[in-house]
Amino acid sequence: MVKKIRNIALIGGTHGNEMTGVYLIKKFQKYPHLIERSSLKILTFLANPRAIEARQRYIETDLNRCFSREALDEPETFFYEQILAKNIDQKIRDHQTDLIIDLHSTTSQMGLTIIICDGHPFHFQLVAYLTSLNPNIKVLRYRYAQENLLLRSLTELGFAIEVGAVAQGVLDAALFQQTEQLIYHLLDGLEKYNQGDDFNGCKSLTLYQVIERIDYPRTGEDITAMIHPDLQFKDYHPLHPGDPLFVTFEGETIHYQGDCTVYPVFINEAAYYEKGIAMCFTEKQEIIL
Amino acid sequence: MVKKIRNIALIGGTHGNEMTGVYLIKKFQKYPHLIERSSLKILTFLANPRAIEARQRYIETDLNRCFSREALDEPETFFYEQILAKNIDQKIRDHQTDLIIDLHSTTSQMGLTIIICDGHPFHFQLVAYLTSLNPNIKVLRYRYAQENLLLRSLTELGFAIEVGAVAQGVLDAALFQQTEQLIYHLLDGLEKYNQGDDFNGCKSLTLYQVIERIDYPRTGEDITAMIHPDLQFKDYHPLHPGDPLFVTFEGETIHYQGDCTVYPVFINEAAYYEKGIAMCFTEKQEIIL
Numbered sequence: 001m002v003k004k005i006r007n008i009a010l011i012g013g014t015h016g017n018e019m020t021g022v023y024l025i026k027k028f029q030k031y032p033h034l035i036e037r038s039s040l041k042i043l044t045f046l047a048n049p050r051a052i053e054a055r056q057r058y059i060e061t062d063l064n065r066c067f068s069r070e071a072l073d074e075p076e077t078f079f080y081e082q083i084l085a086k087n088i089d090q091k092i093r094d095h096q097t098d099l100i101i102d103l104h105s106t107t108s109q110m111g112l113t114i115i116i117c118d119g120h121p122f123h124f125q126l127v128a129y130l131t132s133l134n135p136n137i138k139v140l141r142y143r144y145a146q147e148n149l150l151l152r153s154l155t156e157l158g159f160a161i162e163v164g165a166v167a168q169g170v171l172d173a174a175l176f177q178q179t180e181q182l183i184y185h186l187l188d189g190l191e192k193y194n195q196g197d198d199f200n201g202c203k204s205l206t207l208y209q210v211i212e213r214i215d216y217p218r219t220g221e222d223i224t225a226m227i228h229p230d231l232q233f234k235d236y237h238p239l240h241p242g243d244p245l246f247v248t249f250e251g252e253t254i255h256y257q258g259d260c261t262v263y264p265v266f267i268n269e270a271a272y273y274e275k276g277i278a279m280c281f282t283e284k285q286e287i288i289l
Numbered sequence: 290m291v292k293k294i295r296n297i298a299l300i301g302g303t304h305g306n307e308m309t310g311v312y313l314i315k316k317f318q319k320y321p322h323l324i325e326r327s328s329l330k331i332l333t334f335l336a337n338p339r340a341i342e343a344r345q346r347y348i349e350t351d352l353n354r355c356f357s358r359e360a361l362d363e364p365e366t367f368f369y370e371q372i373l374a375k376n377i378d379q380k381i382r383d384h385q386t387d388l389i390i391d392l393h394s395t396t397s398q399m400g401l402t403i404i405i406c407d408g409h410p411f412h413f414q415l416v417a418y419l420t421s422l423n424p425n426i427k428v429l430r431y432r433y434a435q436e437n438l439l440l441r442s443l444t445e446l447g448f449a450i451e452v453g454a455v456a457q458g459v460l461d462a463a464l465f466q467q468t469e470q471l472i473y474h475l476l477d478g479l480e481k482y483n484q485g486d487d488f489n490g491c492k493s494l495t496l497y498q499v500i501e502r503i504d505y506p507r508t509g510e511d512i513t514a515m516i517h518p519d520l521q522f523k524d525y526h527p528l529h530p531g532d533p534l535f536v537t538f539e540g541e542t543i544h545y546q547g548d549c550t551v552y553p554v555f556i557n558e559a560a561y562y563e564k565g566i567a568m569c570f571t572e573k574q575e576i577i578l
Contacts, residue, residue, distance in 0.1 A: 026511075027538050055563065056345065107456040167396040167456035169559035173515040173536050222315075226462040247462050249316050270458035274344065 002122045002157065004194045005098045008042045009091075010035065010183070012103040014064050014151050015271070016051025017168040020176050021103025021161075024183065037187050039194035043095045047088060047102075047151065048081065055169050057271050064102075065148040085151075092154045100158035101186065102151050103179065105166050107270045108279075109233035112182055113138045115160040117150075122157060124289055126189055128202035133185050138236055140265060140282065142210040159186075165233060168270055203289055208236065208263055208282035215276040217246060217254060224248055227268045227278060235265045239281075246278070291411045291446065293483045294387045297331045298380075299324065299472070301392040303353050303440050304560070305340025306457040309465050310392025310450075313472065326476050328483035332384045336377060336391075336440065337370065344458050346560050353391075354437040374440075381443045389447035390475065391440050392468065394455050396559045397568075398522035401471055402427045404449040406439075411446060413578055417491035418478050419471070426471065427525055429554060429571065431499040448475075454522060457559055492578055497525065497552055497571035504565040506535060506543065513537055516557045516567060524554045528570075535567070 010028065012021030028035050028044050035042050046052060048063050059080045066072075066085035077083050092100065114130065114137060116123045131137045140162070144150055152158035163179050166172040193199070216223040225246035231239070238261045239245070246254040256262075262281040266272060299317065301310030317324050317333050324331050335341060337352050348369045355361075355374035366372050381389065403419065403426060405412045420426045429451070433439055441447035452468050455461040482488070505512040514535035520528070527550045528534070535543040545551075551570040555561060 023515075023538060055559075107459055165456075167454070167459075167559050169457065169562065170396050170557055171512075171515045172518075172521060172557075174518040174521070176515060176538075177518075177540070223460075226312075226460045226465060229461075229463040229466075232461060232463070249312060249465075251466070268459055268461075270344075270456050273458065 004039070005157065005190050006039065006041055006194075007095050007097045007099075008040055008187075008190070009095060009097045009100045009155075010042055010044045010103075011047050011100065011151065012044075013046035013048055013052045014102055015057045015062075015104060016048050016053070016059075017055050017057050018103075018105040019169065019171045020105045020163055020166065020179055022046060022052055023171060023176065024103060024180055027180075035183070035187055037191040039191055040187060041095075042187075043091070043097070045091065048084060050080070057168070062271075064150050067149040067151050067153055069149075088151065089154060097155050098157060099190070100152045100155050101183070102158070102160045104160050104162045105175070106162055106164035106266065107167060108265065108267050109165045109235045110162055110265060111136060111138060111164070111235075112178055113140050113162040113265075115140045115142050115162055117141070117143055117153060117158070120157065121289075123159070124205055124287055125199040125202060126186075126193070127159075128205040128289055129189050129199040130182070130185055131205065132202055134182065137182065139205060139207045140210065141207055142280070205287040205289060207285045207287050208265060209285055210265070210280045211262070211283050212281040213277045214245075214264075214279050214281060216273070216278045217248070223273070225254055228253060231264070231267060231279075233267070235267050236263050238262075239264050293328070294446065294479050295328065295330055295483075296384050296386050296388075297329055297476075297479070298384060298386045298389045298444075299331055299333045299392075300336050300389065300440065301333075302335035302337055302341045303391055304346045304351075304393060305337050305342070305348075306344050306346050307392075307394040308458065308460045309394045309452055309455065309468055311335060311341055312460060312465065313392060313469055316469075324472070324476055326480040328480055329476060330384075331476075332380070332386070334380065337373060339369070346457070353439050356438040356440050356442055358438075377440065378443060386444050387446060388479070389441045389444050390472070391447070391449045393449050393451045394464070395451055395453035395555065396456060397554065397556050398454045398524045399429075399451055399554060400425060400427060400453070400524075401467055402429050402451040402554075404429045404431050404451055406430070406432055406442060406447075409446065410578075412448070413494055413576055414488040414491060415475075415478055415482070416448075417494040417578055418488040419474055420494065421491055422474050423471065428494060428496045429499065430496055431569070494576040494578060496574045496576050497554060498574055499554070499569045500551070500572050501570040502566045503534075503553075503568050503570060505562070505567045506537070512562070514543055517542060520553065520556060520568075522556070524556050525552050527551075528553050
């Protein structure tokens with residue numbers, strides 16, 4: 001097990017149009033007692049205030065792809081968000097942060113998802129504890145390329161909380177309240193851990209492992225098909241060989257040609273059109289703890 | 290009745306992140322025979338290509354509020370969209386446009402909505418015909434302030450087609466196909482009209498008249514409450530005195546204090562946070578034709 005978790009960074013607005021996290025951070029800054037826990041020192045901040053003001057994901061480049069060590073150590077930075085990333089990195093170091101919680105939302109129907117990067121045993125145990133409190137929580141393991149590291153990768157321990165479906169620029173009250181509850185559970189869990197509880201009651205965990213990123217059919221840069229209506233909002237549902245995947249603008253269905261059942265997530269995420277991602281295929285795994 | 294309708298302008302991408310209209314226009318430009326009708330001359334274009342490329346509503350100011358005659362005649366224009374509006378105005382004149390169809394989408398659950406500005410008898414008869422073909426279509430009458438006139442106001446006759454719920458930057462295939470069908474019905478209806486049919490079979494029309502715009506509760510500029518979960522996605526449903534309207538970030542419900550039942554629309558439209566509109570109240574009317 002890891003040492004005690006003392007210093008937490010709880011962050012919203014890494015993407016300026018993901019309002020759930022922005023307004024939760026504003027709430028916690030207004031009412032700090034809501035997130036006070038005796039063993040924790042919690043730093044809250046809004047990562048990209050200028051993007052939040054503009055109600056855009058980012059101003060010049062996606063902040064949440066600017067955190068590779070190489071990029072942070074590069075002396076010649078060009079984009080607004082690259083400079084911002086360096087400041088955030090320093091803030092995270094100054095706080096001697098043990099664990100980062102980064103709040104996101106998505107236009108995909110991902111409910112309450114906790115995204116972990118790796119198979120660190122502490123991550124498994126903590127999220128297993130959280131899913132025991134709320135079985136609707138889904139756990140996604142998503143390794144990003146080293147050259148595009150995320151904010152939460154600045155520390156060994158960390159999660160993104162990804163909630164949806166909610167449109168960019170929109171506050172959905174039900175999702176706001178569910179995310180708030182999840183954060184309280186998470187902080188309570190860290191507090192229990194610091195008091196010696198190692199979540200031994202949790203023996204297994206269902207986890208969705210990203211195995212492939214699927215782009216839209218395209219001619220040049222332009223997409224030639226849309227997510228099939230049967231697949232829209234079906235994140236975490238099984239997709240079987242032969243099931244509808246896309247429908248072209250002409251109305252022709254494109255079927256899933258793979259050999260095995262997968263569980264798509266990030267289906268029709270607005271911000272991923274420009275990244276060449278129509279959805280991510282995952283494999284469903286049972287992890288024995 | 291009006292004279293024959295010859296010249297149509299069919300427009301998408303007036304807001305660059307409303308993808309349904311953008312991709313329908315691209316489809317019609319690729320397959321022009323789909324919208325060819327013997328009595329009609331149809332001009333199609335994307336109104337704000339630069340905003341479409343940026344996947345944003347607008348670059349500098351909302352194009353669809355730049356069409357007052359005063360603004361168009363103002364020699365000193367400042368914003369990109371103000372200049373663009375003048376070009377579009379000229380294009381509409383050059384085509385000797387009789388009727389404008391402007392394609393929009395919304396994050397509100399407005400299904401297939403046709404928005405008319407006024408009570409022109411031709412508008413009533415045509416939309417009554419369209420609702421007879423598809424009873425799911427809703428008709429909204431929304432008068433905008435003279436200083437903020439819309440693109441579709443450039444001609445005496447015109448509609449906006451407003452479809453949702455769909456997130457900004459997202460293509461929803463089902464809505465795309467339903468909107469496409471509605472456009473074919475609309476063009477077929479204009480063709481019938483030009484051939485002498487005055488839609489006499491349609492005797493009445495259900496119409497939602499915007500009577501009030503409701504802002505979020507705010508302290509200064511900052512909102513202090515969200516759309517109540519019971520109201521989210523309930524566009525066109527009756528809202529009775531005492532029903533939940535908002536919920537504050539602290540969890541307190543704010544109830545509707547009015548005296549009469551209203552039918553809210555544009556509930557939680559992403560683009561309207563900055564305009565100070567949480568929803569529009571409408572009155573439900575039966576129009577006898």
